[in-house]
Amino acid sequence: MSDNDKINLLIVEDHALTLFGLETVLNKKDFVNEIFEAQNAAKAINMVEKNRIDIAIVDLGLPDINGIELTAKIKEISRNTKKVLKMAQMLIAARKLIQKFLAKL
Numbered sequence: 683m684s685d686n687d688k689i690n691l692l693i694v695e696d697h698a699l700t701l702f703g704l705e706t707v708l709n710k711k712d713f714v715n716e717i718f719e720a721q722n723a724a725k726a727i728n729m730v731e732k733n734r735i736d737i738a739i740v741d742l743g744l745p746d747i748n749g750i751e752l753t754a755k756i757k758e759i760s761r762n763t764k765k766v767l768k769m770a771q772m773l774i775a776a777r778k779l780i781q782k783f784l785a786k787l
Contacts, residue, residue, distance in 0.1 A: 687713070688712075688713055688714060688715035689713060689714060689715060689736040689737055690714075690715050690716045690717075690718065690733065690734055690735050690736050690737075691708060691714060691716070691717045691718065691735070691736070691737050691738070691739065692717075692718045692719070692720065692726060692729055692730065692733075692735045692737070692738040692739070692763075693705065693708075693717060693718070693719050693720070693738075693739045694719075694720045694721075694722075694723070694726040694738065694739065694740045694741055694744065694749070694752065695719070695721070695739075695741045696721045696722060696741060696743075696744055696745055697741075700741075701719055701721070704739065705717055705719065716733075718733055718735065721745075722744055722745050722746045723744050723746045723747045723751070723752040723755070724746055726738070726740070726752060726756070727752075727755060727756070727759065730756050730759055730760045730763065731759060731760075734762050735756075735760060735762060735763050736762065736763065736764055736765075737763070737764060737765045737766075737767065738753075738756055738763055738765075738766045738767070739767045740752055740753055740756070740766060740767065740768055741768075742768055749768055750768070753766045753768060
């Protein structure tokens, strides 16, 4: 996969362990070019303004503003960001996958 086909991710998460886990998993994926991280909305907005972010993964409970407000701001300031995923959406999707797996047992 060429670098032009890879994506840049932004993870916005104020809990260090969750941030570390997401980065660890996503860094192993061949479709990821670069991962940016922010522990609050202000830093996330700065990252989006200065970098090409294709996908942002945003925690809903941030120390400065909530993730829903941040999602709207990211979409407002960045035409490059194709998708903004709220952490809650990811947890729901993970739960559904686990339920499907358990149903097969």
